[in-house]
Amino acid sequence: MFIQNQMHTHINVLQSYFMQSAQIIKDCPAPNYTEIAMLGRSNVGKSSIINLLLNHKLAKSSSIPGKTKLINFFSTTWELSANKKDSIIHDAVELDEIAMHNKEESSCTKSMRIPLVFIDFPGFGYAKVSKDTKKIWDKHLTDFIYKRQSIKLFCHLIDSRHTDLAIDAEIERFLKAITESRQDCKLLQIYTKDDKLNKSDYHKLKAQNKITISTLKKTPQAIQQLYHAILYASLNW
Ligand SMILES: Nc1nc2c(ncn2[C@@H]2O[C@H](COP(=O)(O)OP(=O)(O)OP(=O)(O)O)[C@@H](O)[C@H]2O)c(=O)[nH]1
Numbered sequence: 001m002f003i004q005n006q007m008h009t010h011i012n013v014l015q016s017y018f019m020q021s022a023q024i025i026k027d028c029p030a031p032n033y034t035e036i037a038m039l040g041r042s043n044v045g046k047s048s049i050i051n052l053l054l055n056h057k058l059a060k061s062s063s064i065p066g067k068t069k070l071i072n073f074f075s076t077t078w079e080l081s082a083n084k085k086d087s088i089i090h091d092a093v094e095l096d097e098i099a100m101h102n103k104e105e106s107s108c109t110k111s112m113r114i115p116l117v118f119i120d121f122p123g124f125g126y127a128k129v130s131k132d133t134k135k136i137w138d139k140h141l142t143d144f145i146y147k148r149q150s151i152k153l154f155c156h157l158i159d160s161r162h163t164d165l166a167i168d169a170e171i172e173r174f175l176k177a178i179t180e181s182r183q184d185c186k187l188l189q190i191y192t193k194d195d196k197l198n199k200s201d202y203h204k205l206k207a208q209n210k211i212t213i214s215t216l217k218k219t220p221q222a223i224q225q226l227y228h229a230i231l232y233a234s235l236n237w
């Protein structure tokens, strides 16, 4: 699967819904779709970014750390459209492809519908539970992350204002070990809450080609850039 000129494609969220919550791997839905896991420390903005990606407030977010306590699955369908004048979609696998004719522009627009599952996780490093609960919790989480082969993309969310935290270095090591041992999944870093940066720090991150986003002050371009980065990495295009 390969798309020429991704800047001339547009991603639309067609429909999204909450699937189910799970605490252990046996309670999870069947691994039938490409899954994208949102990981990061507590309060970094995992649930908020999932709502942005689903185009619906389905994941519960809160200013109080530790809001998400279970592994939550959300289903969505994204539509990728390309104007034939600018780009060509080469379809190889079982994705649903529709060809439409845009009479006004007298150009042919192709689109494909792509089912995706987003997984919202409890935050790493959330300490306001008893030590025993935390141990069991962490064990279930790491077990799940290691065993769930349908996860094709691990998104590591990092707070734009605090890019050198020890906990993020630990999360990165943990996720790199998984993505390096499996050939079929990727790791993508996303810098959250970029609205809280001053101009100079914002431009510093951008100069390093980092993907940044604000779920509060977002632009259509920033949303499209995020959608494209996630879609292309998760489908290994
Ligand atoms: N300014 C700003 N605030 C944000 C942004 N994204 C999320 N927040 C706020 O940050 C807080 C935490 O957001 P959540 O999405 O609940 O974070 P989380 O990582 O899911 O947190 P846990 O479930 O506790 O691990 C909420 O008050 C959000 O409104 C952003 O881009 N900019």
Ligand SMILES: [Mg+2]
Pocket: 046, 047, 048, 060, 061, 067, 068, 120, 121, 122, 123
């Ligand atoms: Mg959350």
